[in-house]
Amino acid sequence: MLLLSRAASWAEAPFSRTDFVLWTTCAITLEDHGSQEALDAAFARLREIQARFGTGVPGSELEQMASAAGRAPVHVTDDVYALIKKALVVAGDTNGLFDLTVGPLIDVWRMNKDDPDIPSKERIKAALSLVSWRDVVVDDRQKTVFLKRSSMRLDLGGFLKGYAADEMVRILSARGVTSALIDLGGNIFAMGNGPSGSPWKIGVQDPEGQRGAYLGIALVTNRSVTTAGVYEHYFIKKGKRYHHIMDLRTGYPVENGLLSVTVIADKSIDADAFDTALLCMGKVDGMRLAEKLGLDIIMVDDHHRVYATPGARKIFTLAGSGYSFAD
Numbered sequence: 001m002l003l004l005s006r007a008a009s010w011a012e013a014p015f016s017r018t019d020f021v022l023w024t025t026c027a028i029t030l031e032d033h034g035s036q037e038a039l040d041a042a043f044a045r046l047r048e049i050q051a052r053f054g055t056g057v058p059g060s061e062l063e064q065m066a067s068a069a070g071r072a073p074v075h076v077t078d079d080v081y082a083l084i085k086k087a088l089v090v091a092g093d094t095n096g097l098f099d100l101t102v103g104p105l106i107d108v109w110r111m112n113k114d115d116p117d118i119p120s121k122e123r124i125k126a127a128l129s130l131v132s133w134r135d136v137v138v139d140d141r142q143k144t145v146f147l148k149r150s151s152m153r154l155d156l157g158g159f160l161k162g163y164a165a166d167e168m169v170r171i172l173s174a175r176g177v178t179s180a181l182i183d184l185g186g187n188i189f190a191m192g193n194g195p196s197g198s199p200w201k202i203g204v205q206d207p208e209g210q211r212g213a214y215l216g217i218a219l220v221t222n223r224s225v226t227t228a229g230v231y232e233h234y235f236i237k238k239g240k241r242y243h244h245i246m247d248l249r250t251g252y253p254v255e256n257g258l259l260s261v262t263v264i265a266d267k268s269i270d271a272d273a274f275d276t277a278l279l280c281m282g283k284v285d286g287m288r289l290a291e292k293l294g295l296d297i298i299m300v301d302d303h304h305r306v307y308a309t310p311g312a313r314k315i316f317t318l319a320g321s322g323y324s325f326a327d
Contacts, residue, residue, distance in 0.1 A: 015039055021046045022164060024185025030172070031195050032179035041175065042168050046184075049164050052080060055103065055112070055155050062154050066103070070150030073139065081143050083156060083163055084136070090159070090273045091133035093289065098277035099248055103153030104130040111244045112157075116235045118242065124251035131248055161187040162272025165224060169268075186227065189268050190220040199315075206321055207231050207259035207300050215300065216318040224268035228275035229260035245279060256282040257301045264296040264312060271295075283307060301326075 015034035018027040021043065028042055054060045065074045076084070087100035104127040106112060108119040119127075135148040147154070161184045168182045169189055179192035181200060190200035199221045203214035207229050218225055230253070233244035247254040261279040265271040274295055278286035283299055287307060290297045296311035305326040308316060318325070 017043060019043055019046075022050050022161060022184060024161070026185060027183045028168065029181045030177050030179075031181070032192065033176045034180070035175065038172055038175040038177055042171050045167055045171055046164055049160070049167065052077070053083070053156055053160055055153075055157065062156065065145055065147055066153045069147035069152040073137070073142070073144035073146035075142065075144050078143065081138070081145065083160075084145055084154070085138060086269065086273070087156060087159070088133055088136060088138070090277060093293070094277040094281060096133055097248060097280040098158060098273065099131055099133045100154050100156060100158070101131050101133055101136060101147070101152055102158075102246060102248065103155040104151065105246055105248070105251060106155055106244075107153070109242075109244075109246070111233060116242070118237060128248070128251045158276050159269055159273035161185060162224065162226060162267075162269040165189040165268035165272075187224070187268060187272055188220075188226065189224045191222060193221055203319075204262050204298065204316070205229065205231075205260070206323075208304075209321065213321065214319055215306070215321060215323055216298075216316055218262075218264060218312075218316045220264065220315065223264055223266055224271040225262065225264050226268065226271040226275050227260055227262040228279045230254075230279075231259065245276060247280060254280050256280075257303075258283060258286075259300045259302055261286065261300075262298040263290075264298075264315070
């Protein structure tokens, strides 16, 4: 979760709106060349994305694919098809530690419900047998998607907000907006510079602090900042915390010593997809892949050590909150 360090500008900006959509609180502030029409178009698109991509949303294309799993391919719209293709690329890059077919595992843990619980080993094993990105067959000519086995289910929540943030940039740019702050439930895109003409100051959440306590500040212009953390969605049972980021090798929440991974990227879809994947991969493999892909990342471990790529170090400053760089 990310904190906006320029929160005061929100009240001053002539065009801003906050609404609950994409199952979270989304806020957009237009600092330059804004209009009510631009805000209307942006939030209309957010609602459209929720309806089209939503897991458990009746009639959504993901639900259609789940219903046809093991039986027949489903024709999907261009944006759904493009997002699925992107998810398959990320799955390949991460050796399947990011997997768009994770839906059955999320279902058995009930992580998207109000009453999550620890499933039996048998249920976890059965769910894992349905998780395999290689069993998603796409047809570029027909624009169809086929899930090879019955009961397979896609879940694109791992980077849906990133896709939506990029769509906000597209829509606002087309309407002449040059400076804006987009916050989709902590998924940030900073368009242009802030009100002072300097880069936006984005606070990165302290993974062991109170909500709003920040680890440090990143200076960002025309880039996205997202964080995956074990502190966001979790429940506690018998004194043990179970969070929502699953290790697809075990079927249980990932435990590798990392508390959070922040990614800073030109495209929000990349930041959002890879923050979760890099956390799952762990410090060594995650840092290696980030450098290969040219992503700026900040990793925090459970010893309060901070690991950052050279690009991230140039724009990120620790806030003196008990953490230190690990070099």
